Every structure is written in C-alpha cells, then in structure tokens.
Amino acid sequence: MVEGGDFLECWKWLCRKYDDIKDAGKLKRWIVCGLWRIWKCGDSVIFEKLALEPRVALALLHQQWRKIEKCGGDKVMQPCFQVQGRGEIGGGWTKPPFQTIKLNCGGAWCKQTGQGGFGWVARLVFKEAGGAGNILCESSLMADVEAMRAALLACWRKALG
The missing domain is CATH 3.30.160 (Double Stranded RNA Binding Domain)
Incomplete structure (x- = not known):
C-alpha cells in the first residue's frame, strides 16, 4: 500500500522507502513510466472513447521502457521544435x-x-x-x-x- 494524501506525498513516500535499494533510479523510472501509461490510457477513454485492453497497455509500457533503456538514462528526449525557415521544423532535445x-x-x-x-x-x-x-x-x-x-x-x- 502506498501512503500519502496526494501525488506529491505518495511520491515522497516511495522515494524514502526505495532510495536505499540497488537500482532505485531504475525503479522510479518504471513507476513514472507506469503512471504515465495509466494517464495516457485514461486520455484515450476520455478523448477518443477508446478503451485499451490491459495487455495492449502493458505492451505499450514495455515499448516505452525499451526506448528509455536505449538512451541509457543519460538524457531523456523531449520534443523541442524551432522553425528553421520556409515551413521546415527541426526537432530534438538540447540540454539547458x-x-x-x-x-x-x-x-x-x-x-x-x-x-x-x-x-x-x-x-x-x-x-x-x-x-x-x-x-x-x-x-x-x-x-x-x-x-x-x-x-x-x-x-x-x-x-x-
């Protein structure tokens, strides 16, 4: 059972509980990915009237996780678009x-x-x-x-x- 009255309290509780274990960062990334997938599934129901089967949601979560593992945790790709001229859009993440x-x-x-x-x-x-x-x-x-x-x-x- 997770303790806390809101998301931030729950997150702090999880961090305190698991910070001392090996690969705590990896566990936290898994939790965040899982929460994001749940959010996206909810959005699909609300905005697209499309309910994903649990096995499909899990397959999407695994696909997302493989992409994160490929980057090795060095940086997370985030879309950042700048107009390059004449309608061309470039993308990529630049470290601030x-x-x-x-x-x-x-x-x-x-x-x-x-x-x-x-x-x-x-x-x-x-x-x-x-x-x-x-x-x-x-x-x-x-x-x-x-x-x-x-x-x-x-x-x-x-x-x-």
Missing part, C-alpha cells in the same frame, strides 16, 4: 545551460464543468513538483497558465528561501 531551471508545466480543463487542474515539475538546479485540481478556469489555456504561474512562484519562493 548551466544553472538553468527547467520547468515542465501542463494543464487540463473540462468545458462542461468549467474546472481544470495542472501539474508542474522543476529540474536541474533544484527538484520540486506541484499541482492542483478542481480549479475554476475558462479554457485549457488558462489551466496551462495557472501551471506556469504556480511553477514560477515556487521557483521564486525557493530562491528567496
């Missing part, structure tokens, strides 16, 4: 400069209820994460902006603290 805080932010919104939620993760200079649900929003863009606002406020508090 030294002493840069990398923020990943995302929001979600339900038009019918007017409620949204968001999550964010800060990496490189310090590691922290946060999020909120059941917030009133007028659009998915507003939920994304709330995620960015919360992440920037946390960085600001960390710098002053």
Whole structure:
C-alpha cells in the first residue's frame, strides 16, 4: 500500500522507502513510466472513447521502457521544435545551460464543468513538483497558465528561501 494524501506525498513516500535499494533510479523510472501509461490510457477513454485492453497497455509500457533503456538514462528526449525557415521544423532535445531551471508545466480543463487542474515539475538546479485540481478556469489555456504561474512562484519562493 502506498501512503500519502496526494501525488506529491505518495511520491515522497516511495522515494524514502526505495532510495536505499540497488537500482532505485531504475525503479522510479518504471513507476513514472507506469503512471504515465495509466494517464495516457485514461486520455484515450476520455478523448477518443477508446478503451485499451490491459495487455495492449502493458505492451505499450514495455515499448516505452525499451526506448528509455536505449538512451541509457543519460538524457531523456523531449520534443523541442524551432522553425528553421520556409515551413521546415527541426526537432530534438538540447540540454539547458548551466544553472538553468527547467520547468515542465501542463494543464487540463473540462468545458462542461468549467474546472481544470495542472501539474508542474522543476529540474536541474533544484527538484520540486506541484499541482492542483478542481480549479475554476475558462479554457485549457488558462489551466496551462495557472501551471506556469504556480511553477514560477515556487521557483521564486525557493530562491528567496
């Protein structure tokens, strides 16, 4: 059983429990991959009205894990597109400069209820994460902006603290 009242508390509990074991980093990557796959399966049901069979979801998880293993944990590929001219788009991940805080932010919104939620993760200079649900929003863009606002406020508090 996992302890904690929200995702961040559960994650901290898992880290404390398994940090001392061999290959703790690998275990945490497996957990994150599994949670991401569950999230994607939920999105398929909600947005595409398509329920994946558990064996298909597991096959996708294994495929995702093989890609992560290929990179050897050195860096995680993340899409980053820049316009190169005349409609051409280049992709690839570039490591941010030294002493840069990398923020990943995302929001979600339900038009019918007017409620949204968001999550964010800060990496490189310090590691922290946060999020909120059941917030009133007028659009998915507003939920994304709330995620960015919360992440920037946390960085600001960390710098002053």
